[in-house]
Amino acid sequence: LFRSVLYAGANPATAALGAGNILLYGGAYTLSKPRTEWNTWIGAVVGAIPPVMGYCAATGEVLGAEALWLGTGLFLWQFPHFFSLAWVHRKDYARGGFQMVPVNDPTGQRTANLVGKYTVALAALPILSSASGMTSWMFGLESLVFNGIALRAAQKFSDDRSTENARVFLKRSLWYLPLLLALFLFHRQDHDLDETLLGDVKRQLRGYCAHDLVTAASGDAAGSSGGAEGEGGAGPGAKLCPVHIVDDTVGKAKAGGERLVRQLTASGPKP
Structure with a gap:
């Protein structure tokens, strides 16, 4: 039934992803849980597919x-989340016969290392999305705050692999994912959303965004002074905005690289 709904309401690719994910969950993942620690990695694939399904249903593309x-974000997030969860409840997992890393890790060193490694990998995603142009640089800058909190909790668990420290990290992971996805959506560079309800929400929330507040205040100041920058541009105070600093730095780096390529090309051997 669900495949028919996805097929009719979305597209065949979404229906195929859904059917394949159910088979993966009911087959490889479920069967691996009492047999191998790799069940967590298989389960992470299962958890990463639903957001790809949503994107595919909305756009018709699978590999955008x-x-x-x-998909990568959901895949990476599951490791620190479930490893910390399994450490807190390792005795219950052991009684249930599940082969989890914390069950076979008496000291917790392997568990803590995996939590730290995947938290670091997850922290790179907002920077990558900003650098690629998918989101504004404000997303990358904001991520320094919540990723810093997550990394600190991971380091604390690594230093003292207690149940309480694992529980603290677990609680952090519960708000981390919705915050990551909400900010990704908010800072997404997609002007097609401007005329939707989401566009209206974004315009309302921008009143609380440090980047836009600094830019608007700077523009107003420049406009009231009659300067040229007040005519549609941001005033000099906008240079204090971290987003403008990053954009300016990246722009200068790109321009410098392009000049270097042109110089090397012009000075190269000619036939």
Whole structure:
């Protein structure tokens, strides 16, 4: 029934992804849980497919850049989340006969290392999305705050592999994912959304965005002074905005690289 709904309401690719994911969950993942620690990695694939399905249903594309970003984000997030969860409840997992890393890790060193490694990998995603142009640089800058909190919790668990420290990290992971996805959506560079309800929400929320507040205040100041920058451009105070600083730095780096390529090409051997 669900395949028919997805097929009729979305597209065949979404229906195929859904059917394949159910088979993966009911087959490889379920069968691997009492047999191998790799069940967590198989389960992470299962958890990464639904956001790709959503993207595919909305756009008709399976391998778009944003679909890959969403799938990668869900894939990476599951490791620190479930490893910390399994450490907190390792005795219950052991009694249930599940082969989890924390069950076979008496000291917790392997568990803590995996939590730290995947938290670091996850922290790179907002920077990559900003650098690629999928989102504004404000997303990358904001991520320094919540990723810093997550990394600190991971380091604390690594230093002292107690149940309490694992529980603290687990609680952090519960708000981390919705915050990551919400900010990705908010800072997404897609002007097609401007005329939708989401566009209206974004315009309302921008009143609380540090980047837009600094830019608007700077523009107003420049406009009131009658300067040229007040005519549609941001005033000099906007240079204090972290987004403008990053954009300016990246722009200068790109321009410098292009000049270097042109110089090397012009000075190269000619036939």
